[in-house]
Amino acid sequence: MTPPSPSISRRGLFRLAAGAGGLALLAGLTGCTPPSGPPIGSGEIDLSFWTHDDAYVRFFTEAVPRAEAASAFRYALGVTKAGAADIVTKLIAQAVAGTGTPDVVGLEIGAFTRTLRGTIASELLTDLTDIVAPFGDDLMSARTAPFSKDGRLYALDSDTPMTVYYHRGDEFERLGLPDTFGTWDDFLATGAKLADSDGVSLGAIATSDPGGTVQTFHVHLLQRGGGLFDAAGEPTLETPEAEDTLRMLVAGVQSGALATVSDMYGPGMQSGLKSGKIIGVNMPSWYSTYGIQPSAPEQEGLWRISPLPRFAGGGGRTGAGGGTGFAVLRDKPASEAGVQLITAAYLDPEQQIKRYRDMGYLPTLRSVYDSPELAALEDGFFGGQRLFEVYRDIVDEAPEIHQSENQSIMDTVLSGHLLRAYRGQATPAEALTDAARDFRGQARG
Template identity: 55%
Template sequence: MLRLGGGLGAAGLLGGALTGCGGTAEAEPVTSGTVDLAFWTHDDAYVEYFRTAAENAAAAGASPFRWRLDPTRAGASDVVTKTIAQAIAGRGTPDVAGLEIGAFPRLLRGELAAELLQPLDDAVADVRDDLLTVRTAPFSKDGTLYALDSDAPLVVYYYREPEWRRIGLPADLGSWEELAEAGAQAHRRHDVCVGQVSVGSELGQVVQSFDMLLMQRGGTLFDERGELTIDSAEGEAVLTFLARGVQEGWIATVSDPMGPAMQAALKSGRVLGLWMATWYKIYGLVPNVPEQSGEWRIRPLPAFRDGGSRTSFTGGTGFAALRGKENTLAAVDLITAGYLTPAEQVRRFLDLGYLPTRRSVYDSEELLRTEDEYCGGQRMFEVYRGVIDEAPVFHLSPDKPVLDTVLSGYLLRAYRGDLSPREALRRATDDFHGQTRSSRS
């Protein structure tokens, strides 16, 4: 039953279970003093970040609370599964939960978000105009904000500068079409790749490779009503570009962009460039190829000639407070203390590499002066500030897991040349509608 919570037909089942087991019973909230918060996350780095944020807020006298964190670490999907399970049981839910963006759509089905999570609109009211809409929209439903994102993970283009220079690849090509021509020539002469797409068993990653460029081109997986929109001119253009690159060889296929196959491709020099989020340096490059420190650079994405921006988004984790609990107010106060103050947003980038979610912080002189050793002393934040206002807004759907299952297979068929890009997207759309309709009948 709990696994169905991420699927198709369990919204009513889970919603009823939560109500029936008293999961929404209101407790008298603690309003000040020392509180022990059950803090659930998939990444230990968040625990240390929020512990320091708690210490900083206490030292500044910025909150009536003093927080002690009782952390629990679980897989990103398991945080959501276990939160729902404990809510059904009526006990043992976290006070603060870090909800990875790939797992969050499970809470958009039915009234799960409203039953489980404390609305944050009042808590952010004073800074709402400064918050990036592109990072509040994915964690909102029906106009209510339920989580604050930990990052604004812009998609940029990474390239290994000495190798590009060695083989004569220009690093300032303005369009994907120009990069495709140069990349195809470099592949023929030097057997290198200037991009990668995921083709492994993690279906969300397979879709992610397509979605990053789809959003850049001006398309979306879902519109603001949650309706599927992949069968579009933008979708066809992006899939045509990717399929061409795979078939001609200048886009590599790997099972996992953070896994052994990608490590081998990076170490051997087969992959010399790729589009990926700002966090990829931390989780993809540094652990896989530490010996290449000083060689990598970033730049805005090349644009598509027919339209779009120079960046995109992928990833993120929203931190939410569970509603109706004794510690709900304290949990909200910790999240806002850690994620809304400009000083903490600056520290989050310096300590974790996560970009600010307040627009005004992109003018921070401290961040603009920061040089990155791994990327050869580059002032990377200058790149981020240059494209942040072009970042596309996107919306999630409770049916995103269904789309991952359906679309991933058709993307692979298009890459192999078994289907045209247009036919692949049309069939994926038909299959998606067939599955979602049948699940709700």
């Protein structure tokens, strides 16, 4: 690897990296970086590729012929797989060591925040801003914002993970419920009655793991038009949007309309889905694959999706949560080849269609939402529903996510105050004010 540029010393990078979460070397991550040298512009190339998910390995491997057809390279991918958090830790550690970094790396959205500290992103990752400029507004800002800093883009997102309301179609029919609720107030009123009469919850939120607890608040907050941070990375908790969101969630928890589970994937959630005690949930589009279907495969054909109920105070019909951005390490011999690979795999409309069909990840190009092929797809788990019709209807309401280098502090601080509000130990306004105060104190430290 080419050493970091003179604008930041290796010792300076070490200090920044330590503040981003430590530099413990992790066993099992043994990617190999080609020797340093001049940029490679064509021919055979060994590309070191790091990711946390086998699905990405398959997708990019299958995309190699397309990348070769669009470039002067012939690729051999050297794949390394590890946990999402481990990847960014090792990436920064190897950058400090001056060797062993990958050429292409997949950074889960939460892990990417660690590159926002200081100049880590700009020193390590290729700036993709000018490369994607020809796509204009077609490459949706809702999915470039999470992987940007100071107006510069450093990774291409794998998904537009809009939140929808998953619900049991058969149970809704049995209980005489509408396919959609007009507002969250309507949802809460119906949910409170059902909890009292049938012991059934219309939704669920996580209350144990700090990250999960904040996420289930955050997806609702984004729908309301708010966020945890603004575009400058400053906290935005003390707002009408945040208070409205927390007030709604507190009312749902205290009435039983919303069940509380340790996390959205564990035994509590699985039991609630299987038993029919939880018959709906607001989660991102990928939750079908990673949450509902693994938890209750026997319920195939019974589920449906719909846009979210609206907040009376404003916002849209969808939120957002999750994503993984693929980045290219800068100033390496294979950097150009890495850029050619990720752009061929992720910015070609046919590849965006393939990604949805193969992985369930929604397009990041707005024009692809007009694809007749995607509109016609029927999903057997959802009773043959054409899910893409719902996503097409709400895509223009997809919110931007702004991130901060201090996301881990926010998760730790905010989760505790959310729990105080759910337990009735603080009003929503008090909980958010206290969280903002504690966040500022810890972030300064």
